[in-house]
Amino acid sequence: xxxxxxxxxxxxxxxxxxxxxxxxxxxxxxxxxxxxxxxxxxxxxxxxxxxxxxxxxxxxxxxxxxxxxxxxxxxxxxxxxxxxxxxxxxxxxxxxxxxxxxxxxxxxxxxxxxxxxxxxxxxxxxxxxxxxxxxxxxxxxxxxxxxxxxxxxxxxxxxxxx
Amino acid sequence: xxxxxxxxxxxxxxxxxxxxxxxxxxxxxxxxxxxxxxxxxxxxxxxxxxxxxxxxxxxxxxxxxxxxxxxxxxxxxxxxxxxxxxxxxxxxxxxxxxxxxxxxxxxxxxxxxxxxxxxxxxxxxxxxxxxxxxxxxxxxxxxxxxxxxxxxxxxxxxxxxxxxxxxxxxxxxxxxxxxxxxxxxxxxxxxxxxxxxxxxxxxxxxxxxxxxxxxxxxxxxxxxxxxxxxxxxxxxxxxxxxxxxxxxxxxxxxxxxxxxxxxxxxxxxxxxxxxxxxxxxxxxxxxxxxxxxxxxxxxxxxxxxxxxxxxxxxxxxxxxxxxxxxxxxxxxxxxxxxxxxxxxxxxxxxxxxxxxxxxxxxxxxxxxxxxxxxxxxxxxxxxxxxxxxxxxxxxxxxxxxxxxxxxxxxxxxxxxxxxxxxxxxxxxxxxxxxxxxxxxxxxxxxxxxxxxxxxxxxxxxxxxxxxxxxxxxxxxxxxxxxxxxxxxxxxxxxxxxxxxxxxxxxxxxxxxxxxxxxxxxxxxxxxxxxxxxxxxxxxxxxxxxxxxxxxxxxxxxxxxxxxxxxxxxxxxxxxxxxxxxxxxxxxxxxxxxxxxxxxxxxxxxxxxxxxxxxxxxxxxxxxxxxxxxxxxxxxxxxxxxxxxxxxxxxxxxxxxxxxxxxxxxxxxxxxxxxxxxxxxxxxxxxxxxxxxxxxxxxxxxxxxxxxxxxxxxxxxxxxxxxxxxxxxxxxxxxxxxxxxxxxxxxxxxxxx
Numbered sequence: 001x002x003x004x005x006x007x008x009x010x011x012x013x014x015x016x017x018x019x020x021x022x023x024x025x026x027x028x029x030x031x032x033x034x035x036x037x038x039x040x041x042x043x044x045x046x047x048x049x050x051x052x053x054x055x056x057x058x059x060x061x062x063x064x065x066x067x068x069x070x071x072x073x074x075x076x077x078x079x080x081x082x083x084x085x086x087x088x089x090x091x092x093x094x095x096x097x098x099x100x101x102x103x104x105x106x107x108x109x110x111x112x113x114x115x116x117x118x119x120x121x122x123x124x125x126x127x128x129x130x131x132x133x134x135x136x137x138x139x140x141x142x143x144x145x146x147x148x149x150x151x152x153x154x155x156x157x158x159x160x161x162x
Numbered sequence: 163x164x165x166x167x168x169x170x171x172x173x174x175x176x177x178x179x180x181x182x183x184x185x186x187x188x189x190x191x192x193x194x195x196x197x198x199x200x201x202x203x204x205x206x207x208x209x210x211x212x213x214x215x216x217x218x219x220x221x222x223x224x225x226x227x228x229x230x231x232x233x234x235x236x237x238x239x240x241x242x243x244x245x246x247x248x249x250x251x252x253x254x255x256x257x258x259x260x261x262x263x264x265x266x267x268x269x270x271x272x273x274x275x276x277x278x279x280x281x282x283x284x285x286x287x288x289x290x291x292x293x294x295x296x297x298x299x300x301x302x303x304x305x306x307x308x309x310x311x312x313x314x315x316x317x318x319x320x321x322x323x324x325x326x327x328x329x330x331x332x333x334x335x336x337x338x339x340x341x342x343x344x345x346x347x348x349x350x351x352x353x354x355x356x357x358x359x360x361x362x363x364x365x366x367x368x369x370x371x372x373x374x375x376x377x378x379x380x381x382x383x384x385x386x387x388x389x390x391x392x393x394x395x396x397x398x399x400x401x402x403x404x405x406x407x408x409x410x411x412x413x414x415x416x417x418x419x420x421x422x423x424x425x426x427x428x429x430x431x432x433x434x435x436x437x438x439x440x441x442x443x444x445x446x447x448x449x450x451x452x453x454x455x456x457x458x459x460x461x462x463x464x465x466x467x468x469x470x471x472x473x474x475x476x477x478x479x480x481x482x483x484x485x486x487x488x489x490x491x492x493x494x495x496x497x498x499x500x501x502x503x504x505x506x507x508x509x510x511x512x513x514x515x516x517x518x519x520x521x522x523x524x525x526x527x528x529x530x531x532x533x534x535x536x537x538x539x540x541x542x543x544x545x546x547x548x549x550x551x552x553x554x555x556x557x558x559x560x561x562x563x564x565x566x567x568x569x570x571x572x573x574x575x576x577x578x579x580x581x582x583x584x585x586x587x588x589x590x591x592x593x594x595x596x597x598x599x600x601x602x603x604x605x606x607x608x609x610x611x612x613x614x615x616x617x618x619x620x621x622x623x624x625x626x627x628x629x630x631x632x633x634x635x636x637x638x639x640x641x642x643x644x645x646x647x648x649x650x651x652x653x654x655x656x657x658x659x660x661x662x663x664x665x666x667x668x669x670x671x672x673x674x675x676x677x678x679x680x681x682x683x684x685x686x687x688x689x690x691x692x693x694x695x696x697x698x699x700x701x702x703x704x705x706x707x708x709x710x711x712x713x714x715x716x717x718x719x720x721x722x723x724x725x726x727x728x729x730x731x732x733x734x735x736x737x738x739x740x741x742x743x744x745x746x747x748x749x750x751x752x753x754x755x756x757x758x759x760x761x762x763x764x765x766x767x768x769x770x771x772x773x774x775x776x777x778x779x780x781x782x783x784x785x786x787x788x789x790x791x792x793x794x795x796x797x798x799x800x801x802x803x804x805x806x807x808x809x810x811x812x813x814x815x816x817x818x819x820x821x822x823x824x825x826x827x828x829x830x831x832x833x834x835x836x837x838x839x840x841x842x843x844x845x846x847x848x849x850x851x852x853x854x855x856x857x858x859x860x861x862x863x864x865x866x867x868x869x870x871x872x873x874x875x876x877x878x879x880x881x882x883x884x885x886x887x888x889x890x891x892x893x894x895x896x897x898x899x900x901x902x903x904x905x906x907x908x909x910x911x912x913x914x
Contacts, residue, residue, distance in 0.1 A: 020287065036197040037190015039425070041375040042457040046839035049375055077190035090188040094180045097804025100649035100812065102187030103194055103376040103425025125848075132848040135839060137373045137426050138649060139808055140815030141847040142855075 008069040010035070011079025019066040025059075026050045028066035029076060037077035037106045041135065048134030051107040051114075052076045058114040060133075077106035080113055088151040088158075089113050098147035100138035108134050112148045120156050124149065174661045175867050178804050181653040182672060183423075192423045195379035195395030200450035203381060204233055204282040206443050207289035208436075208453065209296050210463060211271035211278050214530035214832030215305035215318060218269055218298060221279055225295035231288035234446035235296070236439065237279045238268040242411045249404040250684055256401070256433060257500040262409040264498055264533055265438050271300075272320055272497030273532050274833050275462030277435075282443040282451045305530040305832040309471050309494045312338040312529045320528045324499055340499040341526040345508050345580065348519030353486025357477025361555045364473050365548040365897040367881075368825035369466040369494055372537045373816070373844050376425020378464065379454035382440035386448075389416045390441055395424040397431045397646055398685020403677045409438045420676045421646045428816070429536030430465055432687050461837035465535020466826060468493035468503050468526075470544040476552040482560055482567045484553070487512060487520040491545055495526040496533035503534060506621075507541030510878075512549060513580040514590055514619035514770055515571040530832050536687065538813060539620040539874035543820065543881050547899070550616035550882030555895060564615045564886075565598045565772075572617075572770075579768065581621060589796035589860030590619075590770040596858055597772040602792040611778045611789065612891025618878025619770045622871030623688035624763040628681030629698035631659060631706045632756035637742030639663060641672045641699055644683030645691045649873070650805035654692045655699050657801055658867060662703040664730035665741065681760050689871025692801060693766055693862075698759040700866045705757035713751040714739045765864025769875030771795040773814060775883040779891050784907025786822055786888065788849070793879070794856040798870025803857065810855035810876045817880025819845045825900050 003018040010033060017032035029035045038061055041047035045060040052061045053075040080087045089112045092098070099105045108131065115122060115130045122130065127148050136144060186192040223235045245258040267276045279296050283289040304318040311317055325333045328342035354360055380394035390412065396402050399419040407414045424431060436453040443451040455464065472491040479485050489511055495501040504524040511522045557567040572590045579585055597603060607613060630642040641659050645651060656670040683695060707727045714732030715722035717739060725732050732739045748755050776790040793814045800806040823843040827835040836842045861868025881899065889895050894909050
């Protein structure tokens with residue numbers, strides 16, 4: 001079975017990789033590109049640990065074929081911070097102690113950022129339903145929801161005209 | 163021990179600094195079990211039994227070995243025989259014989275998913291292809307997954323060499339009841355006969371999984387001289403070392419285990435499933451080998467917590483005093499003997515109440531499902547579920563407030579617990595008083611809503627820990643310890659070291675060291691790490707202070723006895739030498755400054771929690787929504803409150819999941835029907851309200867900063883708190899978990 005050459009953009013950088021036709025985007029990110037921040041918790045789209053943004057849409061990268069990334073924009077956890085400057089969602093996760101083991105954290109942060117990119121003022125219910133596709137077994141979600149709400153508030157403040 | 167008084171305030175203890183491993187974990191840089199790559203690494207895969215119970219007549223691996231790219235194949239025949247004895251395994255001691263069989267079946271498979279062979283190949287795809295070429299000749303045997311069916315005469319017996327332990331007379335016929343363990347005090351029958359009210363009931367629980375999101379994964383590398391290295395995520399890398407060495411007949415010092423970041427464990431990562439297999443593959447292949455589980459493998463073949471059948475009779479006097487108890491429980495132990503939950507279950511039952519006359523009997527029952535393994539307060543949530551539901555019923559019958567009922571019976575300082583330990587500074591009554599005073603307890607309920615109260619306790623532990631504290635050349639501080647950080651413990655260690663040394667939190671950096679770089683440390687489990695390893699860190703820091711005082715005395719030409727340690731500096735009258743100044747001159751005053759503490763502390767105290775659950779039931783569907791939840795717990799003193807609250811919140815939600823949704827579902831063929839996160843439904847964010855965690859601080863005088871173990875207690879109360887709330891909302895006492903919509907709906911219909 002011959003491999004496919006895929007040309008794509010990951011976190012703003014042009015990337016090329018070879019993959020099996022059946023390989024998932026998650027496998028390509030982790031194994032071909034060495035971006036292990038996206039995690040595999042289930043491989044069936046149930047846990048959200050592999051969440052990435054593909055052309056502006058939040059997806060489970062374990063349910064996307066690597067070849068589907070051809071010509072498209074992929075945003076992963078590794079691109080959320082700008083250089084060494086953390087995104088407010090990342091900063092608020094730290095300030096609220098919203099991670100314990102940290103394994104689900106990249107998926108939550110990518111998903112939460114995607115929410116705030118669309119909806120700058122989500123209610124608690126909107127945060128909870130948006131994040132319902134991301135499993136966390138450590139925190140009981142309390143501090144995660146608070147961190148996302150707090151990040152939203154900070155982003156709103158930053159975006160207000162001076 | 164320099165125990166702080168209640169009034170003592172601290173510079174750092176009790177504050178909420180950002181954890182030192184935080185940025186790596188929010189940016190995706192942290193390396194977890196499945197992320198590690200070794201140069202030249204091969205990819206392994208495990209062939210697992212499709213049958214829940216079968217004899218292996220033969221395994222033909224020749225076609226797999228002949229496949230291009232396959233570098234090694236192993237089966238049970240490659241494992242050395244004779245592994246025996248027990249090794250420490252976190253919260254539970256592990257029997258090496260059964261640990262070995264759990265890694266790879268020999269002549270029989272005992273559950274669906276039991277490993278029968280493994281392959282290492284140049285790619286994961288080749289390894290998977292090779293598995294299809296392995297021919298296993300099975301003689302399928304009758305199977306049993308239900309506790310009571312497993313005890314029925316004439317049914318399938320799993321092991322013909324397992325005889326019930328703990329009986330007065332040694333049995334002569336093998337049994338699926340591998341263990342009976344009992345605790346008797348006073349005369350339970352007499353006390354129950356004299357009670358004003360006796361609640362009699364039966365409670366059943368299904369097996370539930372720990373549900374960590376990170377799959378088990380490791381890389382093992384064997385060298386031709388008999389040494390080996392393992393990179394894995396585990397709660398206890400020293401246990402991985404001892405178990406792998408014991409199973410494979412290697413010397414312990416020849417194996418070096420590097421702990422990677424761990425993505426949840428909850429007790430489930432205190433054993434080995436993959437590491438000895440990967441090491442054998444590496445020995446055959448001569449290259450490092452990665453093995454990892456898929457989610458389905460994790461459900462089918464790694465330890466859930468035992469399901470249970472519990473019969474209880476609990477008696478009370480008119481004033482609410484619990485006078486007598488007779489409790490017999492049977493835990494579903496899974497395919498292999500050695501589960502510890504019956505012991506801890508018996509010792510945990512009634513562990514927070516006086517009950518002078520009690521008879522508690524536990525049985526471990528072997529069935530064709532995965533061998534159970536520790537899950538957060540192993541063995542305790544099941545029996546507490548029965549006891550706390552029974553107390554709720556007795557309080558109703560006697561017309562006593564459920565918190566008052568518990569206050570009447572709860573242990574106080576000086577009382578003895580179920581393990582026979584006399585307890586010192588416990589805050590059970592303080593926690594219950596705070597529960598009663600909490601606004602939640604008096605808040606009005608809406609239509610179709612109910613409120614439940616329940617308590618829970620866990621004994622906690624100390625255990626062996628080693629920690630080293632050393633000065634860098636500029637006076638910054640390195641703490642080296644041996645406990646994987648599963649929920650913020652690096653932060654707690656840095657805070658305790660900095661508090662002791664009198665310096666800034668950021669001046670201390672903590673490393674979780676591999677098995678060859680720090681002395682033995684029992685795993686991160688048993689709610690012991692912040693207590694015991696924290697104590698080792700504090701003692702090592704105190705020893706470093708003593709060395710620095712001597713060095714300062716040399717530098718000042720004074721007697722060390724006259725030097726005080728104050729705010730991170732050696733002080734003699736008006737003269738002051740900072741850590742940086744002492745470090746800078748250390749080459750001239752005797753060399754590097756470093757100290758290690760290797761301890762096995764007693765003085766641990768149990769945890770106690772009281773939870774209030776409000777829920778609403780949709781009468782048309784039986785669906786339950788938790789609308790408000792408050793969890794109060796005696797935490798000793800919280801070092802980093804965020805991570806103490808986090809333990810309470812996370813444990814509560816795991817318990818709520820156990821109560822409402824989670825269960826192993828087997829079909830008639832003994833196959834797990836819900837081996838994935840879609841069908842094994844753990845709570846998600848939209849299922850839960852905020853979980854209010856209330857820390858009751860009754861410091862432990864035997865810990866330098868008052869620490870009590872925190873992690874396990876919070877999963878104990880929720881099962882009954884939820885069930886008691888369902889009782890309150892519907893009038894129905896449902897003793898079978900999970901309280902799923904179909905079960906509640908059927909009971910509502912039957913009651914109409």
